[in-house]
Amino acid sequence: MPTIAIIGGGLAGAKTAEALREQDFDGDVQLFCAEEHLPYERPPLSKEFLAGKKTLPDFTVHHPDWYRDNRIDLHPGTRVAAIDTGAHTLTLPDGTEMGYDSAVLATGSRSRTIDIPGADAAGVHTLRTIDDARALDEAITEGSRVGIIGGGWIGLEVAAGARERGAQVTIVEAASTTLLGSLGAEVGAVFADLHRAHGVDLRTSTGVAEILVDSGRACGLRLSDDAEVPADIVLVAVGAISNVELARDAGLDVADGGVVVDASLRSSDPDVYAVGDIANAQHPTLGRRVRTEHWANALNQPAVAVRNILGKPTEYTNLPYFFTDQYDLGMEYAGLADPGSPVVFRGDVAGREFLVFWLDDDQRVRAGMQVNIWDQLDGIKALIAAGTPVDAAALADPAVALDTLA
């Protein structure tokens, strides 16, 4: 009976197990999860969970009966220590070895930390796991002062949740605006305005030199301009680091923070695949490698990896996709663009109901985003897929249907 080992118990790991059974794999499935929890989805941690609208069971991928009914050997609290690709074995934390025929790496990411004085004080948080989210949820109350280091997605989403709870929020962002590295200056500024309009004290082009500490607890931030910001709770939200050490130590090719895989998600070892945040995958239509830390890859790549494991050659062709919810702004983004490329807005930006397109030098749409509009994503994707130059004035005009431009 062949054995498939899945290393990493996040969404990508759980979806790999699901795809194996859906695609009628009848052998052994071993799923190793470093966390003690059943695999769960992370996007709600900074959104509905903090808003009190969802609890862990609502975003647990599968409930315990599902693992039993589908004969998935789940190993919670088990961090795989090593892979020997030559011997086809995994080393478990207690030193025992387990054989596999194929392995799927889904080890995801962890929060990046910062090395400044005070970073290890009580009251300093990061947000990656349900345990982190519970700690933040307990700490943030009406009137508490929250200092957020980093105006990226997680920092902004937590800021929105904290403001909705009546906390005072300061965000300190080193770049000139929020989300600069993802969306560029003009679209990033839309999010900066949104937060300022909701009472966030947003300090841009400013670093944090020190987390101020009183009796072992964080009590504020000292900024690079020497200003001091009082804070009872500090969230360090400065991005994620992918967990590629296991793959690297196993001798697999690793580049740009990800396990190098081809379009079938197979690594440099033919019996090892990688999915989710750690997959640095060749994208057949974009013609380049893509590694994104997006929920959609963790959701959709596993079925493709499994098809290939089971001998049905398939490529992963989905365009990158992500979403966010902050206050009353909901957004979806598809494609991949240099955030510094020219943008075209379409619709009511001030009223926060609009589309944005990122164009390349040849006037082709590389990425697009819909904000509080929910029926244009297919049109955006069609424009990206068409890959033909578009007329920017027509693109900006809501009276011109997108499908006439593709």
Ligand SMILES: Cc1cc2nc3c(=O)[nH]c(=O)nc-3n(C[C@H](O)[C@H](O)[C@H](O)COP(=O)(O)OP(=O)(O)OC[C@H]3O[C@@H](n4cnc5c(N)ncnc54)[C@H](O)[C@@H]3O)c2cc1C
């Ligand atoms: C707070 C938050 C909000 C987010 N919001 C959004 C959003 O709105 N939209 C969006 O597109 N994306 C969002 N993301 C990103 C999205 O959640 C990730 O892209 C997704 O979780 C990736 O799934 P994964 O399974 O690849 O990795 P992970 O979810 O990181 O899971 C990997 C798991 O593997 C475990 N592991 C690591 N090493 C080992 C080992 N050696 N042995 C066993 N287990 C191991 C880890 O502990 C972890 O539990 C958010 C992320 C966070 C943290």
